[in-house]
Amino acid sequence: MSLLEGVRILSVEQYGAGPFGTAYLAAMGAEVIKIEQPEEGGDVARHVGPYFDRQLPDSNQSFFFHSLNAGKKSVGLNLREPRGREVLRRLAAHSDAVLNNMRGDVPEKLGLTYAQLAEANPRLVCAHLSGYGRQGERAHWPGYDYLMQAEAGYFSLTGEPDGPPSRMGLSMIDYMTGVVMALALVSGVMDARRTGQGSDVDVSLFDVALHNLNYLGSWYLNAGAQTRREPRSAHPSLVPCQLYRTADGWIYLMCNKEKFWGELCKCIGRPEWASDPRYARFDNRLQHRDELTVLLDGVLSTRTTAEWMVDFGGKVPASPVLSMQQALDSEFAQGDGRIETLRDGSGRGVRLLRNPVRSSKPCAAPGMAPRYGEHTDGVLAACGFNAEEISALRADGIV
Template sequence: MGLPLEGVRVLAVEQYGAGPFGTQHLADLGAEVIKVENRHTGGDYARALGPYFVEGAKGDDNSLFFQSINRNKKSLTLDLGQSEAQQIFRQLVVGADAVANNLRGDVPEKLGLTYDALKSANAAIVCAHCSGYGREGPRREWPGYDYLMQAETGYFHLTGEPEAPPTRVGMSVVDFMAGTYMALGLVAGVLSARSTGQGRDIDVNLYDTALYNLSYLNTWALNSGYDPLRVPRSAHVSLVPCQLYRTSDGWIYVMCNKEKFWPELCEAVGRPDLARDPRFATYADRLDRRDELTVILDEALSARTSDAWLRELRGRVPVAPIRTPRAALQDSRLEAEEKIETLALDGSEEFRMLRSPIRAGGNDASRACPPMGHDTVEILQDAGYSAEDIAGFRERSLI
């Protein structure tokens, strides 16, 4: 069985985080993703981003950060700042399904990456854009980055303990979400284009993504005047109990997100009386007495270790240990279920990565992203250019 996006070709003018993360989803699902880089400006600057690199690899473009979001892609060098290179790109568009970019909002038009610029080459081309603030409006020329979006849309306000300073979420979640939305929009556009012959622009931006993913909190605020606030111990804003609790040697996270789990928890911790206590009968009652209930459950759960409670509660009440990322990667299930794979660079230097969480059957063995420009000649020849043409492109610094 093949992978679901086999036969889809995507030209990706991308760098750093959101765009590469999104197109890696496409590559993992079988699309031919061609990473377009400008050799004269160093290509995707994430190639040299430290502090960790593939051990034993030569050169400065084997960043583990870079490899983590660029597997299964090809690499083509092309200086799109030159008009002749843009004509070469248009020729590549003839045989492509989509163009993806994560450039500043005003740049795609300058480089000829919009549907209006490319439709004469391929009426079915889908042009997916992932910018900071969009391609229109007063901020289109602003550089935009994940942490800025978290700060401006409320993530810093929501994260951490109530008395702590504004706090960002631990990872670049806005980049990753925006890239994933771009990939989803691109696939939807290609699906439409294959049935209608009509391509389009697909637009995603980091700011809209960050705001949209606050989801029901925004709906509450828009309709009820709700003002989101931090809740102690990483608790849910309305479901109780659903937070961190102390054990004799640390913490666990308990999540009674359905009423049926509340009496199970009471029984497990040796306090069946709590399930019958009218003070804690419903979510609303427990929300009103969250602090009181925290003291009671802390006392009960502090009688045993975290591991003991995990054994007791698993399968009965939703519960999880509090781990570091490194400890999470040592879970034996990851190896047993083949969720970690080993990739090799051209020189056979190996490194390990987590597989995509989307398992779609087929041959999903991964390839490391090759050195910059590794596939340039093959791709240009496939587009109809001769060896003499390609030599001329090199002489004129187009590739």
């Protein structure tokens, strides 16, 4: 039995942040049912390119969509119609949670709040993921990852000091907000099972982006410190923790404990540096970071990154600097099931990165991302709709 087996989640989700979070829940065994708008052809992510498998069904060709939706079910349901919202209420009566990642002012319009659904199911958890929250002056604002990175200060922290402000290369605010929402939802479900009463839980992209400033934020709030960009992606206070040159490229070192500095000095044949008063402790090394960079470049550039990694492995925290292609093609990434192939009924396969959560309990192999509306009839029937009702809803374009 998997970790979340028996948990049913209705997810009015689209694009990135919400689907990324519910993908974790699906991977841990929850029944995640995507609620998708019929007139829009379902989740907009189904149409995001530029890479598609044209041999798959029309609604299921986008690799972008597959990366976010493996192991879920799909129900086409028009929530803009009163009858569609009534169908949702009946589904909610048989579910543990209803999640959405809509603009902050939309959930109430679509009947997705706890106040609107509690009569159907008092134990229901209504989870809301928005750009700026459901209250306040920005509730109606659309929000996206890169906007959050810009406004929360990330651009000022990323890149070289003399370059333009830069975003991170991945949509980390979307990803983290999705995972935070998954945690909030599961916590809400646990509380509802304990107390018999559900709730609303909220998380926003902006709040997560701001909270991620974490210790840098505490430095500013308490000491007025304004962290700046450092050369070579260096840590603001720990040394050595940055990029260094090797004979064929770069290596990243992270001697974030004093013991690793001593071990590094041994491995590179400079044991005397460990006791040199200029470099003996973190505060000394920070003061002399620039000269230490020159010294380490000089030693490390005598051998290749791969050669140094042989010496450093398991002793000094170090990593080669790889392209995405090199990272995915590496023997380590390819091992231990980190990349899996999911197949549909015809045997057609899509290669995806496996969810990182692992459990000692057996988990069912995830299925391929669902075709649009693939599970509509089955989900409705499981929640008490008879064949005549389903036929009438389909004829009227509600499902």
